[in-house]
Amino acid sequence: MPIGDLAPELAVLLTAVAVLLLAMVLPQRRHGWCAGLAVLGLGLSMALALGQAGAERLTFSGTYALDPATTWARLAIPGLAILCAGLAPRWLATDRRHGEFYAMLLFSTLGALAMAGAADLMQLVMGVLLSSVTGYVLAAYHRDWEISLEAGMKYFLVGALANAFLVIGVVFVMGIAGSTDYATLSGGIPEDPLALIGLTLVLTGLFFKLGAVPVHTWVPDVAEGAPVPAAAFLTVVPKLAGAVALYRLVHLAPGLAALPLLIALVAAATMTVGNLTAIWQDDLRRLIGWSSVSQTGYALMAVAVVGVAPMALPALLGFMTVYGLANVVAFAVVAELRGRTRIADYRGLLRARPGAVVALTLAFLSLVGIPPLAGFLGKFALFSATLGTGFGWLAVVAVANTVVSLFYYLRVIAPAVFAAPEGPVETLGGSARAVLWISVAILVGATVLWAPFWASLGQGLLP
Amino acid sequence: MLTLAVLIPLLAAAVLALAPVGAGAARWTATGAPALSLLALIAVWAGGGEGFRAVAEAPWIPTLGIAWRVGVDGMSLALALMSALIFVAASAWPMEVHHPRSYYAWMAFLAGVSIGLFVTLDLIVFYVFFDLSLVGMYFLIGRWGHGEAQHAALKFFIYTLAGSLLILIGIIVLALNMPQMTFDMRAIIDSPPLAAAGMVPGLIFLAFVVGFGIKTPVFPVHTWLPPAHVNAPGPASAILAGVLLKMGTYGLIRMPMQMMPETFARWALPLAVVGVISILWGSIVAFAQDNLKRRIAYTSVNHMGYTVLGIAVAGSALGSEAARQMALTGAVVEMIAHGLITGALFLVAGAVWQRAGDYHLPNFGGLAGPAPRLTGAATLAAFASLGLPGLAGFVAELHIFLGTFAVYPWLGAIGLLGILITAALFLRMIRQMFFGDMPKERAGFTDLTGTETALLAGLLALVVLIGIWPAWLLELIDAAALIPVLGPGG
Numbered sequence: 001m002p003i004g005d006l007a008p009e010l011a012v013l014l015t016a017v018a019v020l021l022l023a024m025v026l027p028q029r030r031h032g033w034c035a036g037l038a039v040l041g042l043g044l045s046m047a048l049a050l051g052q053a054g055a056e057r058l059t060f061s062g063t064y065a066l067d068p069a070t071t072w073a074r075l076a077i078p079g080l081a082i083l084c085a086g087l088a089p090r091w092l093a094t095d096r097r098h099g100e101f102y103a104m105l106l107f108s109t110l111g112a113l114a115m116a117g118a119a120d121l122m123q124l125v126m127g128v129l130l131s132s133v134t135g136y137v138l139a140a141y142h143r144d145w146e147i148s149l150e151a152g153m154k155y156f157l158v159g160a161l162a163n164a165f166l167v168i169g170v171v172f173v174m175g176i177a178g179s180t181d182y183a184t185l186s187g188g189i190p191e192d193p194l195a196l197i198g199l200t201l202v203l204t205g206l207f208f209k210l211g212a213v214p215v216h217t218w219v220p221d222v223a224e225g226a227p228v229p230a231a232a233f234l235t236v237v238p239k240l241a242g243a244v245a246l247y248r249l250v251h252l253a254p255g256l257a258a259l260p261l262l263i264a265l266v267a268a269a270t271m272t273v274g275n276l277t278a279i280w281q282d283d284l285r286r287l288i289g290w291s292s293v294s295q296t297g298y299a300l301m302a303v304a305v306v307g308v309a310p311m312a313l314p315a316l317l318g319f320m321t322v323y324g325l326a327n328v329v330a331f332a333v334v335a336e337l338r339g340r341t342r343i344a345d346y347r348g349l350l351r352a353r354p355g356a357v358v359a360l361t362l363a364f365l366s367l368v369g370i371p372p373l374a375g376f377l378g379k380f381a382l383f384s385a386t387l388g389t390g391f392g393w394l395a396v397v398a399v400a401n402t403v404v405s406l407f408y409y410l411r412v413i414a415p416a417v418f419a420a421p422e423g424p425v426e427t428l429g430g431s432a433r434a435v436l437w438i439s440v441a442i443l444v445g446a447t448v449l450w451a452p453f454w455a456s457l458g459q460g461l462l463p
Numbered sequence: 464m465l466t467l468a469v470l471i472p473l474l475a476a477a478v479l480a481l482a483p484v485g486a487g488a489a490r491w492t493a494t495g496a497p498a499l500s501l502l503a504l505i506a507v508w509a510g511g512g513e514g515f516r517a518v519a520e521a522p523w524i525p526t527l528g529i530a531w532r533v534g535v536d537g538m539s540l541a542l543a544l545m546s547a548l549i550f551v552a553a554s555a556w557p558m559e560v561h562h563p564r565s566y567y568a569w570m571a572f573l574a575g576v577s578i579g580l581f582v583t584l585d586l587i588v589f590y591v592f593f594d595l596s597l598v599g600m601y602f603l604i605g606r607w608g609h610g611e612a613q614h615a616a617l618k619f620f621i622y623t624l625a626g627s628l629l630i631l632i633g634i635i636v637l638a639l640n641m642p643q644m645t646f647d648m649r650a651i652i653d654s655p656p657l658a659a660a661g662m663v664p665g666l667i668f669l670a671f672v673v674g675f676g677i678k679t680p681v682f683p684v685h686t687w688l689p690p691a692h693v694n695a696p697g698p699a700s701a702i703l704a705g706v707l708l709k710m711g712t713y714g715l716i717r718m719p720m721q722m723m724p725e726t727f728a729r730w731a732l733p734l735a736v737v738g739v740i741s742i743l744w745g746s747i748v749a750f751a752q753d754n755l756k757r758r759i760a761y762t763s764v765n766h767m768g769y770t771v772l773g774i775a776v777a778g779s780a781l782g783s784e785a786a787r788q789m790a791l792t793g794a795v796v797e798m799i800a801h802g803l804i805t806g807a808l809f810l811v812a813g814a815v816w817q818r819a820g821d822y823h824l825p826n827f828g829g830l831a832g833p834a835p836r837l838t839g840a841a842t843l844a845a846f847a848s849l850g851l852p853g854l855a856g857f858v859a860e861l862h863i864f865l866g867t868f869a870v871y872p873w874l875g876a877i878g879l880l881g882i883l884i885t886a887a888l889f890l891r892m893i894r895q896m897f898f899g900d901m902p903k904e905r906a907g908f909t910d911l912t913g914t915e916t917a918l919l920a921g922l923l924a925l926v927v928l929i930g931i932w933p934a935w936l937l938e939l940i941d942a943a944a945l946i947p948v949l950g951p952g953g
Binding site for chain 1: 522523524525526527587590591594595597598602605606612613616617620621624625628629631632635636638639
């Protein structure tokens, strides 16, 4: 077996083990070092992935796809994980199990990587489960805070249900089509109601990872209750991986007309539910959670036109990546402001903390899709992919939703910018502040980097 | 050259945002930057040429056919020149503002964005500037406005973002229907991609008309305009009316008319009707307003109605070619004239607010005594706005109505009513404010300062010049080159 093909994943795995060991020997106040080690390991994984860029083949008996989509996932997932890990050292400084947090984060990253590259349903199940199980722990990491525990519990309950569906669905598909291997399944899934049921069940498992309707309920709770670094991670990394996995899966069954329609309906419902609920939030983290649900809805537009629109895959990956960046920036602002989360507490913040407010404004405007921020390019790509197809109406729904979303983003920004300052503002500083500015820089730079990204991705997807 | 005209104000905005400069320096930076842009644009004008000139390109996303493309024809050059001028006047306008550095940074930012919108030849870059103008104006109104400023700013932003997203959809569909995906305006104008028949072109046309109609604004999507104007600071109102509204009508000419001429011709009559309704609605509602700024704001709806009527006539493919050219010339001159005139009127309104803190017309009277210069400027601007011969508004409206009578005579006749009502409302406004008895609370009302007088005189001198000797402007606009050539039966 070409073990080197999985070098990026192995780097993450071995780093996770090393972090776990290091956390056992280090005194608690030095656990911040584990963050450094985790970042190094993730960086190494990205470097190894770059070394394998350009490969287009299946590996490990056809269970793992090495293609441009995997390459992009191998760069974006650890990259975003690095930013999230950087938020944690001061945030968790007083936690007795501070060091283990990074091990958990790395295992979850590994699950996401496995999910994104999976070219076999069993492999997919393994990736989804690894990512989910570690996710529950990350969400409930503030063990003596009820809201965090509740978030973890909700995440777990919804996840257990969705993952059960996933496994049952895999069994159905395997029973009908006789294989779990994507190369065999590709185009070979019969037009059979059972196969459709099976695929729908598998999709439900992935919808859970993406936070799409109807298995989206965990997102706002995790955004509110999980430690901010974990919230940033869980609303970004598993979603990106889930999006790639979903794309691969839908790509297998071009003949099933019901599938794109189902996804289009889920997309429309997800963006609408997310946006309409976000309007009523008084808590910034919950608001970001609901907005992240709606962003999933936009992303699903690209999945609905798989195989019809040539630019669906780059649109999906590009959109998810810039969404992830903007979301990390938003959570980094919350972390930098020591978890300040009531929208009312943001009144007049521009005077006291101009940097944080500017960063939050940039993140939100990117999420709305105001040009020339990268979020616009993402949405533009999604619209371009959808408008040429029979799903043009999805773009219209997305437009209506975007207008609604501007309203609630401005509900945070307007008082922060226009009102008079109130009270003192504490900040976290340290690596959280560094991450804030690094991610803002990447988000702004993404506008320029979009062209090479787009050119490099093409339509490459295996099988 | 054109790139410079866009970049200088944007750089000035960046400097103002970051460097700690005083209020005076900030004001002069924000004035100087559009002044330099104005010089660059004048240089382009002096260079002469036919069609799109001063063209420059730099790649951005080549695989999608998106690039930084600039270049101007007569219409966009005239609009860019006018915008730069309005920005110079609005930034130089003496104002006591809190946080002057941010205020002037946003002004310079808006200047760069507005000039960029008129000089770009790439639809995506156009869209970028279109949206950025919303962001800039949102913060200007929200932060430096008075009264219900935040509510007005929110309404403005949400309304116009809805419009701009519809435009984005239209733009993407146009580009997707090109043989090879491109956002180059010249390519799309040269070979309009969508045929007339079918539902898709109709829907895309509708998207464009609604999108640009919101920005213009036309009835019934104008409701964001009055609150935005009333609560904005005077110079921001001048920019909003003078420059930002023109983006709507400019887009209407560039995109639906030039890029989908056959569809436009099919739907020209309904569009003309919308224009006429806006003319009447704007003037009648303006007549009923007791608030100075609200009244001027509604006359904007009225004047942009003339412009839309002229554009609809020009794209109708009916009547003689000369008549259509006449109407389009009128529409573009109206944009320039309305920019200068309403810009001046809103600056006057700003001066009144600075002195009285009030816009309620019945609270004024007899200002001609203490403030003769203000009275003179306001009267001249009002006369120009109501279309007095010898002033710019007359040239515009004459052309529009001459063209309209050749194509849609009945609509022309109804539209003329609008001019009557506008005349009445401006005359009443002048009488209420400047003549009669002065209320006690207006005692101590001071006249315009030297700077204010000079700025208004500059704008109004152009209004008179265009009114007396419009030939240079008509030659610059060159409407004949703008009207698309339709195939037989189109």
